Every structure is written in C-alpha cells, then in structure tokens.
Amino acid sequence: MPAPLTTNIFIADPSAHSWNGRIYVYPSHDRENNIGFNDRGDQYDMVDYHVLSMDRVGGEVIDHGVVLKLEDIPWASKQLWAPDAAKGADGKYYLYFPARNKKGIFQIGVAVGDKPEGPFTPEPEPIPGSFSIDPAAFVDEDGSAYLYFGGIWGGQLQCYSKPEGGEFNAALDGPNEPSGPGVPALHCRVAKLNPDMRTFSETVREVHIVDEKGDLLLADDHDRRFFEAPWVHKYKDTYYFSYSTGDTHYICYATSKSPYGPFTYRGRILEPVLGWTTHHSIVEHEGKWYLFYHDCELSKGVDHLRSAKAVEIFYDEEGNIKPAQV
16 A cells, blocks of 8 residues: 655645656645534645655655645635646746635635745635635646636535536535436536636636536436546546546546547546545656545544555556556
8 A cells, every 4th residue: 555645744635746857746734623524524624735745756755844824815714625736837836725715605716936845925815706626727738727626515516506606505505416317417617727827718617527428427426427626637639537426435537639528437546545535636757647645544544634645557558547556
C-alpha cells in the first residue's frame, strides 16, 4: 500500500501538477474537531491551505507551510475545501478554492502567487457566477483555461435549477439529489476562464456524461453518475474527465474529443478506500502517469482526518486507464 505523502499533518483532496521539474500538490488541510459526521460535511472544517512538492513520487516531500488562511479571505466565512491550481500565461500561479460566503453558500475564490509553492494573495470577492465546490483547473495545449466545479449534498450543486446556477434554493441544502425512473443525473459545471484567470469568459454550462449509447447517465445510477471531485487531463488527443461517485465511493472516468464533452463513460480507476470521501487528481511527470488520492488509513478510519497518497497508473493500447493497484 502506498505511504502517505506526509504524516505531520492530515491532508485530503490532493490536486497535483508537474511544473518546473517538480510535482506540486494542492490539498485541503484536515484538522481535528468535535463536529459529528453528517451529510452536509460539517466535520470537514478546514481553515487554511498548505502546498507540498517533490521532485518525483517516492522522493522527499517538502511541506511549504500555510500559503493561504481563511482569515485573509474577505468574503469567506468557513470551510476551505478541496482546491486546485493553474499556471497562467503571465507566469503567475492561481489557486482556486471553495468556501462558504457570509450567507453560508459555497462559491469559488481565486488567489494569486508568484511561485507554485505560494504564498497566495486572495481576490477580495469570489469569481462572479461561481457556485458549489471542488474547482479543477485545466489548461489546454493552446493555452485555453477551463474551470470545472460541482459537488452534490454538502457541495450544494442540487440547490440550483439552471446550468448557470441562478437562484439558490435553501430548502435543498443537504442530502438531496434527483431520483426516479428515467431522471437524469446532476451534472458537473464548466466555464472557460478569461486570460486574467480570475473570471469566466462565458456562461457556465453543464458537463454531460453519457453511456455507450449516448444517453445521459441517470440519477439512480449511483455506481457511475457524477457526485463530486471533477478532474480533467489530456492523454494523446483525448480529454479524460474523472470524478467521484460519492456515496458509492468509486473514482470513475469518461472521455471526449472536446473539453466540454459530452464525455462517454469508460470505467473505474479506483475502488473504495477507507473513509467516506474519495477525491483524486491525475498528473504526468517525467513520462509516467500518477493517481493522487486520499484515505483514512493513517487516522485508523477517522473520517475527517485523511492522508494523501500517490500511485502510478497505466493505459492500455485503446487508451483505457487500468484500475489503480493500491
């Protein structure tokens, strides 16, 4: 079984990138608390972010310390959940993060740094038009940048009736999602970023996942439908959209020839791990591909005290991702 990247702090939701000959990991930072488990995720009460880096998987891991704190974000009230980062054409680095605003509604913020290890200075307001959680940034080969986001239940994606978000329905804030024969699943969201990497250049749209017949996955298909933790990477000329199924605890993936999709379901990358959540990233470094993920092995199953790990993954000749061996 892979060893934790670090044992000095508990971290989860590791978003990994290969920059400047090193792997940089942007995780959420778990801390001990007395909040009981619930389906809103209140037990995940994070207040800051660290950045880790290494020259290779299995090498020395450097913890660069706290790079952004809740108290420095003017619009946020609590819960700095799973972040991600991107490198802009201007050479700066952009940290994307979800947090609850002063009304308790999740939005996505952005903070800017001169180095991949931070520190990061937050913008005074969240990204206009952003909502829900789990931002994942993808910069294509032509320099176009996209931000994927969304999570059901505690992530509040079910609280919006329009693809672009719109009015927030507080009555649906909690363990709610569509259900019933023929009802389609909720979809992840995506929007292209402006060159400033701080704002959307277009209206937020849905990311559709379809089966082999081209039909949308259904809401009751809990083994395959999107729940949270989107991630996009490109292998050869194909876009891979991977995500967590949430309450069934799989990491699955789907593929497309467009960063907008629709993405055709292909299979599972990771089976359930110890702990309720599962959240990952996929990165290429020095010609090898790695899956970063978390589990609760180090804390012996304490759900809100997680540890990030990494394992090499492989593709077959048809471009299928072979299930990770952890």
